[in-house]
């Protein structure tokens with residue numbers, strides 16, 4: 060049961076839900092601020108710097124310190140208050156703190172505490188579904204931490220049982236093998252992944268001993284933010300500065316999907332193309348993407364990761380956002396939890412793709428505006 064908001068006056072809202080849905084976005088009536096709003100508001104807490112969560116035009120932003128560089132690059136000179144993980148502030152009696160979400164650099168869950176009630180809005184997050192494997196986290200950011208709460212607001216980008224990620228070391232072994240074979244044959248390996256988050260995760264995970272690594276300028280811009288934050292990435296060359304085209308033979312080139320079949324990628328010479336995304340799990344996704352290889356690597360939790368994350372909070376109530384809301388809500392209710400959904404405008408930035416509709420999934424593949 061979702062209480063979509065008709066609560067306008069913050070004082071009236073005291074004792075009610077800590078987060079409600081408004082046309083502008085997720086709203087905390089007690090604190091009079093929004094979380095990842097999609098329309099301009101006065102005060103916004105931003106979970107991470109992906110474009111569907113961090114939008115232009117807000118009066119004041121609050122985000123994790125490590126999001127600063129990417130936010131400023133994307134949004135310009137915004138009024139930004141920064142918090143470290145675990146640090147808290149008090150806003151109109153609501154205690155606000157940020158906790159690692161394991162999704163991208165600076166990604167945070169937002170914990171709200173007011174009069175003994177605790178709610179957590181997780182934003183996008185990555186939790187491995189593989190139990191007891193501490194190495195199976197996103198190496199390019201602080202791993203997800205379960206935060207105990209009464210109500211947990213969760214994404215559901217890959218909230219279908221068909222989504223089960225293999226351990227990352229297996230995925231990277233497959234990528235390294237593909238790159239090695241191409242290098243031996245004198246081909247370039249073009250690995251497509253979104254430039255903020257996925258590209259850095261790929262760079263951090265591959266075996267840099269196989270050959271030179273070349274990146275697109277869009278990836279390089281984000282690499283700088285990651286390196287500045289102390290994240291170890293292998294040495295890379297900027298593609299536009301490679302004059303000797305023979306460099307591309309045997310190289311791994313990491314670029315955003317937009318370069319596919321462009322003049323930019325044609326100059327790489329003979330190339331094997333691969334795409335790295337969670338949506339590659341679905342049959343036919345590789346063919347629809349028109350690539351030689353698909354690697355299933357996601358910065359979002361898979362079906363079992365979502366379940367693990369939810370269980371880890373101990374929440375009795377769960378509100379599901381962007382993805383497969385209907386499937387998740389049904390499953391949560393079967394587990395005896397109180398569950399509902401918020402219709403949001405997230406999900407148009409990165410991994411969700413329109414064609415990634417699985418059979419029988421109502422509301423699947425929602426991509427936002």
Ligand SMILES: [Zn+2]
Nearest residue numbers: 107109162183
């Ligand atoms: Zn995201």
Ligand SMILES: [Zn+2]
Nearest residue numbers: 111183405406
């Ligand atoms: Zn998102």
